[in-house]
Amino acid sequence: MRLPGRLSAAIAVLADVETRKRPVSEALKAWGLNNRFAGAGDRAAIGNLVYDALRRRASHAALMGSDTPRALVLAVAVRDWGEDPAALSESFAGDNHAPEALSAEEMARAVGQLGDDVPGFVLADVPEWLAPSLERGFGDNWIAEGQDMAGRPSLDLRVNSLKSSRERVMKSLARFTPEEAAIAPLGVTMKAGPRDARTPNVTTDEGYLKGWFEVQDQGSQIVAALAGAQPGEQVLDLCAGAGGKTLALAAAMMNKGQIFAYDSDRNRLAPIYDRLKRNGARNVQVRAPQPGALDDLVGKMDRVVIDAPCTGTGTWRRRPDTKWKLTPELLSQRVGEQAAILAEGQRYLKPGGTLVYITCSILPEENDEQIAGFLAGNPGFASVMPEDMWAAAFGTALPAGLATGKGGIALTPRLTGTDGFYFNALRLVE
């Protein structure tokens, strides 16, 4: 397929997402099944167009004066992919699969600039109702933070130190030109390419199948390292999900001590069994959800890790459709769940133990404000200095700008080149 046909397909997929309220991945898959002539390169290019349209949906729409799928996709072609609108329109003429030629207004708008009167939430490409939260969290930098959240993410891997080394993994993936991640010592990163660049499929690599590495954003690796789990400790991973953090904790503990991996959702937990095997993680006991599943652990843990359910606002680069679907009701539901899990999690600590709180959110309601609420109701806890947690994990000083006001550490695409994450460690004073 040539570009005009790919643009038409992206318009159709976006329309499907909007009218049927489908997740993008589902709509892209359905398009592929109905258009079997399209190759992997076409599907990747169409996916990139759709995701780019959603990443900067607000500013694309403001520029084009319209938020139809056509307007958004044309904006991507010109603003993000660098196409000249007149040449693009001409290329549509001889192509049966092309969208209609661009109107004079569309051509003029696509190369225009956003006016001075454009509100901050449009410049930041975030929903209007979230602007006050982001401004509270990031101060004067909130628009720049939003803009970097609208970029394409890298593909990051965590080398499994139980089975391999960074050097070996990078050698085995040399065809994808991997680089060492900037912060995570076991991280390997592959930058996102422009336009129709394809994301490397690393999960068919023999190194992956042998358990040498996992796909894991560098931010997730950093917060897992900050958790500070030591060989020999008793650790409860209370929201283990499919085990991304569990595997990193097991490797950090060199398979010594014990991790109890629990999740209230059996389906989310299901993949953990295979992943543990592939990774050679042998110090993990999975506790399936059932009444009393964790009763024997009350008051016994050195560390309780809460990778809390959250809005996922830190992953907007990867799932830009979720940015526009988030509602105040869902945010307040998540905040309530987090407060309940913090109250539950602290019961398992022994005196002197550490409660680790992690979200992949950039909203203060789920981060510093959640922790402030917990500390107000639990005076036996105190935040561990973020500088100390960082130095213990990485042996370096905490980079400027990452410390939040309330003992937390914030990671963002702008600050650390990672997904957005929040970390806070609270010690139960003996």
Ligand SMILES: C[S@@+](CC[C@H](N)C(=O)[O-])C[C@H]1O[C@@H](n2cnc3c(N)ncnc32)[C@H](O)[C@@H]1O
């Ligand atoms: C951010 S995800 C965990 C991701 C996982 N730790 C990883 O690194 O791949 C949050 C998880 O919390 C779980 N969860 C939600 N409420 C819970 C509760 N009350 N107790 C335990 N787990 C809960 C969800 O099912 C979800 O899997």
